[in-house]
Amino acid sequence: xxxxxxxxxxxxxxxxxxxxxxxxxxxxxxxxxxxxxxxxxxxxxxxxxxxxxxxxxxxxxxxxxxxxxxxxxxxxxxxxxxxxxxxxxxxxxxxxxxxxxxxxxxxxxxxxxxxxxxxxxxxxxxxxxxxxxxxxxxxxxxxxxxxxxxxxxxxxxxxxxxxxxxxxxxxxxxxxxxxxxxxxxxxxxxxxxxxxxxxxxxxxxxxxxxxxxxxxxxxxxxxxxxxxxxxxxxxxxxxxxxxxxxxxxxxxxxx
Amino acid sequence: xxxxxxxxxxxxxxxxxxxxxxxxxxxxxxxxxxxxxxxxxxxxxxxxxxxxxxxxxxxxxxxxxxxxxxxxxxxxxxxxxxxxxxxxxxxxxxxxxxxxxxxxxxxxxxxxxxxxxxxxxxxxxxxxxxxxxxxxxxxxxxxxxxxxxxxxxxxxxxxxxxxxxxxxxxxxxxxxxxxxxxxxxxxxxxxxxxxxxxxxxxxxxxxxxxxxxxxxxxxxxxxxxxxxxxxxxxxxxxxxxxxxx
Numbered sequence: 001x002x003x004x005x006x007x008x009x010x011x012x013x014x015x016x017x018x019x020x021x022x023x024x025x026x027x028x029x030x031x032x033x034x035x036x037x038x039x040x041x042x043x044x045x046x047x048x049x050x051x052x053x054x055x056x057x058x059x060x061x062x063x064x065x066x067x068x069x070x071x072x073x074x075x076x077x078x079x080x081x082x083x084x085x086x087x088x089x090x091x092x093x094x095x096x097x098x099x100x101x102x103x104x105x106x107x108x109x110x111x112x113x114x115x116x117x118x119x120x121x122x123x124x125x126x127x128x129x130x131x132x133x134x135x136x137x138x139x140x141x142x143x144x145x146x147x148x149x150x151x152x153x154x155x156x157x158x159x160x161x162x163x164x165x166x167x168x169x170x171x172x173x174x175x176x177x178x179x180x181x182x183x184x185x186x187x188x189x190x191x192x193x194x195x196x197x198x199x200x201x202x203x204x205x206x207x208x209x210x211x212x213x214x215x216x217x218x219x220x221x222x223x224x225x226x227x228x229x230x231x232x233x234x235x236x237x238x239x240x241x242x243x244x245x246x247x248x249x250x251x252x253x254x255x
Numbered sequence: 256x257x258x259x260x261x262x263x264x265x266x267x268x269x270x271x272x273x274x275x276x277x278x279x280x281x282x283x284x285x286x287x288x289x290x291x292x293x294x295x296x297x298x299x300x301x302x303x304x305x306x307x308x309x310x311x312x313x314x315x316x317x318x319x320x321x322x323x324x325x326x327x328x329x330x331x332x333x334x335x336x337x338x339x340x341x342x343x344x345x346x347x348x349x350x351x352x353x354x355x356x357x358x359x360x361x362x363x364x365x366x367x368x369x370x371x372x373x374x375x376x377x378x379x380x381x382x383x384x385x386x387x388x389x390x391x392x393x394x395x396x397x398x399x400x401x402x403x404x405x406x407x408x409x410x411x412x413x414x415x416x417x418x419x420x421x422x423x424x425x426x427x428x429x430x431x432x433x434x435x436x437x438x439x440x441x442x443x444x445x446x447x448x449x450x451x452x453x454x455x456x457x458x459x460x461x462x463x464x465x466x467x468x469x470x471x472x473x474x475x476x477x478x479x480x481x482x483x484x485x486x487x488x489x490x491x492x493x494x495x496x497x498x499x500x
Contacts, residue, residue: 048377070275077379088370092288102378104281160377 001026002047002158002190007056009039009046016042017053018214026190029181029204033195034211035236040194041085043211044162047192048082049073060158078106081151083161085194087143089135095146096122096131102154121149125179141172145179152183159184161193165200177203198243201225210236226250265460272388272456275381282389289393293355297400300354301347305338305404308346309411312337317421327422331412331430336439338408344443345491347404348450351397352483356458359390360479363462364472372463387459397451398444405443442498449494450487457483 002024009017016039024030045051058065089098103114125145165173181204184191205222218233238244316333366372375382416427461479
């Protein structure tokens with residue numbers, strides 16, 4: 001479980017995060033949603049320790065991140081997998097080398113053991129025969145799947161995804177969403193996903209944290225988001241005609 | 256004040272570069288790749304420029320010696336001194352600031368823009384050690400490039416001198432052997448090592464700390480070239496003052 005207490009973060013005197021507190025549960029897909037500029041990416045980067053924050057504390061299963069020594073932070077980070085918005089695959093490496101990278105850096109496995117593990121995770125994300133391709137030769141959906149494979153290859157305890165299905169067609173986006181949910185269940189890990197895609201929310205949002213202007217405006221699940229009357233949330237979630245109809249159908253069904 | 260901040264950040268970057276070393280088995284491959292990219296990949300252009308600039312130095316020297324009392328072998332002497340003292344270590348370093356420096360800034364800058372550096376940091380890898388240290392080690396072979404530049408510069412001078420009819424081969428060879436001071440080679444290589452460090456670190460700094468997108472990568476490469484050249488020229492003056500005067 002990841003526990004966040006009263007996180008404040010500013011850039012050049014402008015407060016971007018204004019005291020966010022929440023928890024991200026183990027074995028669940030936790031979604032952070034909100035409009036562009038609401039502070040989602042800054043928040044996830046604070047969680048990962050990529051940004052220092054001025055106030056508050058973040059603890060990973062009771063270990064307060066800011067109080068850890070450099071070595072302890074390094075060990076903790078070996079337990080974190082991250083899928084970046086743009087995949088962040090290393091251009092100079094093949095897909096197999098990208099996936100093998102965390103194993104090379106953090107384990108003492110033999111080459112054949114590493115290759116076996118890479119084969120296994122690439123199969124797990126439905127990428128077969130892509131080992132020797134360069135990231136530039138892979139489609140957006142493939143790149144995301146490679147990024148997921150790289151994130152899980154070292155059996156992490158925490159998985160972070162920054163807009164994992166941005167720029168993907170709806171069908172591929174659902175495949176990626178389902179893959180993340182299956183992996184979360186399979187490995188019983190804490191997964192935190194940054195998204196503004198309402199399909200993701202409805203598909204995999206076991207816990208949802210809604211951010212608005214650097215504040216937590218609402219917290220719930222995909223079931224409760226239909227029932228909420230919180231105007232800030234409904235304005236965001238039901239901004240499209242399609243979502244308005246979905247909600248209407250849901251309410252009618254309940255009646 | 257801003258410049259002091261930049262200078263401070265640069266030295267902090269250098270200190271960080273030596274901390275938390277990357278696993279040797281991985282680092283070894285990175286160093287070999289950087290030797291290939293930065294050293295072997297530069298040999299062609301360095302050889303081409305050195306040979307022809309050596310020739311030009313010889314022709315200009317020969318054309319400016321119109322007094323019959325001045326011996327012909329001075330053409331070789333002047334070429335050797337110009338090439339060893341200034342052309343090979345400094346002029347080639349400025350060219351390398353354009354070639355190697357831009358490559359380093361744009362490759363690290365692109366990694367910054369595409370969040371590859373963040374990916375390294377999230378994995379708990381010291382990204383500065385991973386990215387900059389191998390370049391620094393690879394550029395320790397830079398004196399090898401400069402030795403080739405010296406040799407080809409003098410050889411180019413010889414070709415221009417002999418085939419241009421400015422003096423005989425014997426005169427040229429006497430010239431390049433006249434009043435040879437071994438310390439001049441030491442001086443040139445001391446400069447070369449300092450410039451190698453500058454070539455590895457200043458472009459890395461501009462790439463690593465850049466902000467923005469693809470356009471900014473281009474701007475960072477240009478800024479990196481300008482600052483690397485300025486620092487090389489300044490240090491050239493300071494080192495010459497310290498070592499030769």
